[in-house]
Amino acid sequence: MELKVCCPQCGWKPGGEPYWTCQSCGYEWDVFSTAGRCPRCNFEHQDTECIEWAGGCDEVSPHLDWYQGLDEGLEEINILKDN
Template sequence: MRIACPQCEWEPTASARWTCRCGHAWNTFDTGGKCPKCQTVWRDTQCLACTRWSKHHDWYRDLPPVDALLEETEAAA
């Protein structure tokens, strides 16, 4: 799966680390944006290269946009 910043296309390495408000540092893409220490779910992720924030889901380049997922769910209901 390709992971890249939606703003600048920076691709994080396995050693990249984000810090939660609880102080824990980890690779947010290893857990889908959920801090393994305090269980906070980060819906937005800040790029370590350009410092801009984007929806966490939008970093996963091989996934459909969230709007498309909602439309599919509503159509199935």
């Protein structure tokens, strides 16, 4: 299945762009491609910011809240984390 991702507060949908910056090392990447883990330093980001300049609301939500249909999607997230 395809996992839908949108901001739980405003519904903004990230488009696979590297909008996020790692809190630990400053690396920029698409946080949803790795389920919140920095691909460079492996820092786990529990919260994800909604990107205001890209059309979002600038609020911070728990990373898992961004996934819609999470029950079906959990397996897919675990697969992502293994890679």
